[in-house]
Amino acid sequence: MATPEPTSLPPTKGRSGAKDVARLAGVSTATVSRVLNRSQQVDPATRERVLEAAAKLRYVPHGAARTLRSHRSKMVGAIVPSFDYALYARTTSALQQRLDERGYALVLAEHHYELAAETRIAGQLVEHGVDAFVLVGLDHEQRLFSLLQDYGRPYVLTWGVDGAQRHPSIGFDNRAATLAVTRHLVGLGHRRIGLLSAPPEGNDRARARGEGLRAGLAEAGLTLDPRHIAYAPISLAAAEAAMQQLLAAPERPTAVVATNDVFAVGAMIACRKTGVRIPQDLSITGVDNTDLGATQTPGLTSVATPITEIGRAAADQLVARLEGLPCETFQAFPVELVHRGSTAPPPSE
The missing domain is CATH 3.40.50.2300 (Response regulator)
Structure with a gap:
């Protein structure tokens, strides 16, 4: 049977809704929801019709309403020491790409190596509905951990390995x-x-x-x-x-x-x-x-060092925890010495 094409664009007044997208794509509103939430339970042809209809209608799901219904914003916050250090940018780029694949958005902030500022920023992001947090390193205020635990916000430490396994961590030695x-x-x-x-x-x-x-x-x-x-x-x-x-x-x-x-x-x-x-x-x-x-x-x-692997693994862990799926909460990647020409025996004296 031939795949049905989206019907003609319906007249709309004001903001389009999921029902308008469903009608235009010839599917149910439940299917629209699954497609826009990146569910894998939709066949590619149907997914393409829904996305095409949503684009024609300039439909964007109402984030605030969705957050109220699900108690989730699908936003993950990453608080890094500095935007100036290129390697943090590479890690957060890998983090963002993997989160985007799973239907989550990344909110990025820096604390300039001031741990009190990190705690304050985390509180502000919690107030704005951020669901989970990626933190850099093992040094953090206890107030930060208490804040995240009190509000039920999952977090993962990166760029280091918590040998005592007190906090979920992804990094290297x-x-x-x-x-x-x-x-x-x-x-x-x-x-x-x-x-x-x-x-x-x-x-x-x-x-x-x-x-x-x-x-x-x-x-x-x-x-x-x-x-x-x-x-x-x-x-x-x-x-x-x-x-x-x-x-x-x-x-x-x-x-x-x-x-x-x-x-x-x-x-x-x-x-x-x-x-x-x-x-x-x-x-x-x-x-x-x-x-x-x-x-x-x-x-x-x-x-x-595993710069991009850390970002991808952090995204995978937090999404799994937010969605109630099993995951590794402690991951240590190996490091490898790369020999080049900048080292040699010392000069004879």
């Missing part, structure tokens, strides 16, 4: 990332290894990556010289300035572990400007294995 590069540098013969990092206060990723370096040094009977530590905001300019401090330090390090690729590339820029050769005079490593580091000359030795 940040300590293991820098432990791997430190072992690599020690294996090349380096004994004076410096650290270039974001400030550790309120930033568990920075703390864990610093701990990984210290653990790798301790394995070899070495320690991290306080004169060989530099903290800076995450930007190329700030990293370059911080690296200048390390280059001017007494008995400067022969290698530097940067806790992300932005820091590492900023350090490489500082070396070029001061005539320090990489890797002949000084080795540099990063974390996250971004195109920024891979396309340097020499290419940056770095640790590949």
